[in-house]
Amino acid sequence: MARRAASRALRSEGSIQGRGGRAGGGGGGAEDARHVFDELLRRGRGASIYGLNRSLADVARGSPAAAVSRYNRMARAGADEVTPDLCTYGILIGCCCRADRLDLGFAALGNVIKKGFRVEAITFTPLLKGLCADKRTSDAMDIVLRRMTELGCIPPEMKQQLTFLQKHFCQLL
Structure with missing residues (x-):
């Protein structure tokens, strides 16, 4: 039954439409997504x-x-089959962080x-959440103030405001 539902989902534009617009949107859930x-x-x-x-994001929600x-x-599978993009890596980073x-x-x-992708600020979000959950706020702030700026994720003019926030945030801990 789950395979039949997944096959229906695959037929729609070669993606995962149908069943609520998500692979795991119906009765089979995580198994359908996988x-x-x-x-x-394949x-x-x-x-x-x-x-x-x-479909990878749907699998990630379950496990x-x-x-x-x-x-x-x-x-x-390699580049001959399919090449991961920035979104794929974002899903992977989030999974690793949720798995501690x-x-x-x-x-x-x-x-x-x-691989030369232009890193977006959102790519860092799961890492920053994970560092803060581990009580490593100074590491998180170092990434925000130094690494993200180096990679062009934060305009340099925001650095002063972030330093101010860091001082006040650390006082709350």
Whole structure:
């Protein structure tokens, strides 16, 4: 039954439409999302990165570990099949952080930079949340004040306001 529903979802524009617009939008949930991702990955170049990212995000909602596993399969498929984009890496970073593996989240961020993507401020959000949850606010603020500025995510004129916020934020802790 779940496979039939996932097949219906795949037929719609080669992505994961139908069943509420999400792979996990119906009765099968996480299992449907995993099946849709697997089917799209099997298609290789016939699958859109948008469809893969949507199904990967649906898998991630149910199980960050399952999403990381599927990303690894996607990466092993190589550029001949499908190439991860900035959105894919954002999903991966979020999964690593939700699984309390900040080290893997930072490794994924390193891949983003190494591959030459223009890093967006939102890419850092799960990492910053994870650092703050670990009571590593000084590391989080260092990223905001130094690394994000270096990567062009924050205009230099905002640095003074962020320093002010850091001082007041640390007093609250």
